[in-house]
Structures are given as structure tokens and as C-alpha cells.
Amino acid sequence: MGYLCDFCGEQRSIIYCRSDAASLCLSCDRNVHSANALSKRHSRTLVCERCNSQPAFVRCIEEKVSLCQNCDWVGHAGSSISPGHKRQAVNCYSGCPSAAELSSIWSFLLDFPSVGDSTCEQGMGSMSITDNRPMDCQGSHEKNNVQDASFLGEANNVHNVEMDKSTVWMESVNHLHDPRLQNVDQAAGSTSSAEPKDFLPGAKEPAVCEDDDFYDVFNMDEVDLSIENYEELFGDNPQLFGNDGIDGIFGTKDMSASNRQGAYAAEGSSIGGANVMQPACSNAASADSVISCKTDSHLYFARQAHSSLSFSGLTGESSAGDYQDCGVSSKPMMGEPPWYPPGIESSMPSTSRNDAVMRYKEKKKARKFEKKVRYASRKARADVRRRVKGRFVKVGDAYDYDPLSPSRSC
């Protein structure tokens, strides 16, 4: 069975666009994603060469194949045959890099027979959606000329790549806390550890901070952050939330439900560039992603965290498309992630998970939104006031409820 480009149906698909949920050949990828500013921001990565349906997560250097998480797990973690294979993280990119640029980023891209294919490149030349600019995104380039190419640390030959700095950016997954990735070779081993530090507060990192998707992450307007006992949800693996764990996000564990939102937003500015938050694009993305799910989403996120998988870009009112954009469809929110490695699922102690679900449900049920009493004196007054069907009654009138005594006057 051939895995052809979803767009032209002719070339072999190489790139997977999460936003479009489509597998594209290089030509169509550039064609489609140079259409407008929004499409340019679509986060793409290689398509899994095994299942050809999921975005690639790592590349097995030994087998020279790009694999999604599921296939990677099946082929490596879940297999006794090739567990020691060296793997390399496959990053996401956005913008409209050429095939040559991509091959500079992913040297292994040359393994693909269609890369560099003349007809493919010619097809790019005959793009019908192009504007007059030889290399798109010039406008934004000028506007965002402060952007730095340092994020291209994953590239083997960063300095040789003269790509549009404003439109192409790689997303590091180096800070993944996925133990299964411990064996992943961090592409020339280079900038992995230092890379996140480039995004510290103050150090403007436009490719990250100016990305609307990233801001969406901090769109707290409608986010319910009423995690009553988040350490119960997330505490099993505090490392997932950076060095400071969950406290690194919320600042204090004693933060009330109402305060969390504000504090979160307040910290968001620093978090955005600090050690906690990183924009991520995929299911292979940073576990430092944002906690901004509502109700049941908490559980799902918790599951993601527990399984060392994560996603970002979820806002309280995220749509299905948003989830898709993160490499996770909305469907799993109602149940099991379809791409969830069966091995993990089966190996995960079902009892512990059930316990976690039970605990979550209990907490959710018992959760009460703390009401902040502004005037304790009024509360004290109300606490002793007699009522009729819950309503206050005049002093001396008949009442059916007396907080001071269960007796009734009538």
C-alpha cells in the first residue's frame, strides 16, 4: 500500500501536519503552508514511516525510519529485538523551509527518495498560491527581525542554514521527561541542555513568545483551575513540571481556586520564558506544558503526565481542532487515546489507574469552590440567623431553621 500525499496524491507523503491532520509531500507541504500567515504557523513534523498515520516522534538511526510514539514503543520499548537502537528526536517546524533546508535540519531526510526529486521541487516552482516574494514571510521577517535562529540548535549545521528565521522554528523536545527517550540521541548531541535556557525571561524569544498558539496556552479567561488537590493528580511525577514541580507553576500550594487563575496568569509571563513552560507542538512535546484543562481534562492531562506523554496548547475552551493541533484528537478526551501504545496501557497497573480515576472522581465530587468571605462579622451574623426555607426571617418571626439549635419554632 502506498502512502501518498493527501494533497496531490502523487508524491510520497513525508511531512505530517497536525493542524491539517494531513500527510503531505514536501512540495505540497510548502505549497499548502505558504498560503497564508496562519498556515505558516502550522506545526509539522515527519510522518511515521511505519504506520504512516501519526506524526513522527523519533528517528531510529539504526533502522533509518521515523517513528511515532506508538510505533517507537512497539518497535523498541516493547520489543526485545531492538530496544537499544539509537534514536534521534524528531522536532517540529513551522514556516516554509525548502527541501534543502529541511535536509539540513534533518540530515536523514536525504534517505527519502523523493527529497530533492526534481519534479517535486519543480512543483514548488509552479505553486499557484505563492505571492511575489521569493521566500515568503518577508513581511513578518522584517517585523520580527529580532528573532533568533538559535532555536535551530537541533540542526546539524545550523550556521549553514540560511533559512527564514522568522518563519521556521524548531521545537525542542529535549526537556522531555520521557524515560523511554533516554536512549534518544539528541541530534549531534549539541545544544540540548542549553537550549531551553535561551528562552529565559528577558531574553526575547519571538519564535516562542510571539506565537499566538503559545499565547493561547496562557489564555486563562475561561480556564477552570480549580484543581483541589493537584498534587494528587500530578504529584506522582513532579518532575514533569520542571524543577519546582507544580509549585513552579502555581507558586504556592495554598493558592485558592480563585487566586490560582490570577496568579497563574501573573506567573505566565515569567513562566513563558522560564524553566517551566515551553511551547510544544506534539504528543512528543514538552511535559512542561500547560495545565489548562477543564474538569475531565484534568484527568486526561494527568494521564498524559503519568504516561510521560504530554501536549500543550490546551486552553480551557480548547476545541477539537486545538487538540488536533497538539497531535491529540479530541476523541481521547472522552476515553483512551487511540494512539496510546498498547504496551504501555497493558503494562500500566490498571489498579493504580483505576485508583487514580477513583480519587479524581471523589475529589471532583467533593470539590467545593472556596468562597472568600470578605466580612467575617457578616458571616458570623448570618451563621446564627434564623431562617424559613433558607431565607432570613425577622427577629421574632416563626422560623424552621435555627443554626444554633435544630429546634423549630413551629
Place this chain on the structure above:
DNA sequence: CTTTATGCAGTAACCACATTATGGG
């Protein structure tokens, strides 16, 4: 498949009145 009934969860409204805020002298 559509309609109706039922259950559940969430929320606004209600009450009296002490407390608080505001403005004028």
C-alpha cells in the same frame, strides 16, 4: 430516528439586617 420523561448539576434568587461606604454639615 424522533419525541418525551427523568435525573443530575449548576446557578440565580430570595430573605433580614448588621456592617460598611459615602456624602453633607
Place this chain on the structure above:
DNA sequence: AGCCCATAATGTGGTTACTGCATAA
């Protein structure tokens, strides 16, 4: 500026009624 007084506005908790949604019949 500081004080006093009158008036208006606020907020407090338990209960009910209402609404919207999901599910079953």
C-alpha cells in the same frame, strides 16, 4: 483636617426554583 450623623449599599448562608444537558424509554 477631623468628627458626627444620615442614608444607601453591601454581603452573609440555606433553601428553592429554574435552566441546560445527558440519558433512557
